[in-house]
Amino acid sequence: MKKQMKRRDFLKLLAGAASIAPKGAAAQTTTKIYRLAAFTAGGVGAMAPSSPSGSLILKAMGEHGYTVGQNLEYQPFGGDMQLAHLPELARDIVAQKFDAVIVAGWPPAAALKGTGVPTVVASGAGDPVATGLVASLAHPGGNVTGISDNAATLSTKRLDLLKQAVPSIHKVAMLWNKNDVGMTMRYQASADAAKALDVTVQPLGVGEPNDFSDAFSAMDQDPPDAVLMVSDALTILNRKRVLDYVAAHRLPAIYENDPLVRDGGLMSYGADLKESYGHAASLVDRIFKGASPADLPFEEPTHYLFVVNLKTANSIGLKISPTVLALADEVIE
Secondary structure, three states: OHHHHHHHHHHHHHHHHHHHHHHHHHHHHOOOOEEEEEEEOOOHHHHOOOOHHHHHHHHHHHOOOOOEOOOEEEEEEEOOOOHHHHHHHHHHHHHOOOOEEEEEOHHHHHHHOOOOOOEEEEEOOOOOOOOOOOOOOOOOOOOEEEEOOOHHHHHHHHHHHHHHHOOOOOEEEEEEEOOOHHHHHHHHHHHHHHHHOOOEEEEEEEOOOOHHHHHHHHHHHOOOOEEEEOOOHHHHHOHHHHHHHHHHOOOOEEEOOHHHHHOOOOEEEEEOHHHHHHHHHHHHHHHHOOOOHHHOOOEOOOOEEEEEEHHHHHHOOOOOOHHHHOOOOEEEO
16 A cells, blocks of 8 residues: 555656646747748848848747747748749749738739738738629628728828928829829829829820830830829839939929938838838738738828938929928938
8 A cells, every 4th residue: 555655646747747747848849930031022122131122021920929939930932023924933833832821912912812822011011902803891701801092092191291392283193003003093093192182194104124124215205294203113223223214304393212212212102111010020920829800901101201301302303392301301412
């Protein structure tokens, strides 16, 4: 009987140890590594860890406790502006079984729609309902969620700021990617806003790098008073050509995001990209923890930046009034 009691006590002690010890040990040996892909229609480098977008993503993920090499794997994918290749890249992402994908722009989001891979739009996809990405903003209903924008409101604001800065404007050339449904709708919203402000639109849709030369020739033959560039992977990839053209022709121009102003553009008005990528990372975190994109409402940015480059204004002989400068979140001198 005494031996039996000792054996029983030993088994109880062993069970107790088993219930306590593995908690720490298991946490070290079975930490889940979450796999996150980033996908753009542009070059793969546009979402690389060292790129502006990649850095924003990884910093935001770090704020939720995810670190590359510890509990996060991060891999960028890019279509090199070959839209026909995006479905193949989407299939590759599916085959590699990523836990989630962050996308920039409508084309990669559209390529992933219906694949079942949780997809989070970080920026640049326009109105996801109008483009058919989701059933509704409040209830996406599929595998896509993310950050939306109100193109009509933003377009009106951009043109209004441009006209306040340069009251003599009557004709604005609009550059946009005509092969991107989201950006085509954004261009249309801008064109509608221009009519309301009594501004004539010069539509210059581009579909590939060679089309920019045609757009510049069109402006040479019929000079506009100003330029509005709709941002997507194609136009951002060719931004230096646009910046050089408007500088050489001393044309005022407005862009959608502040990095273009830091590169030498005159002014921009658009969502704070840091906030947008932060919201996208929060959605990814919720997906990693078990939430379904179908139940995660699309969000709209809450912080918009108006940035003006005074050095560029001076270089084209434009004096911006103190009233307009007072509206700016940042003035680059």
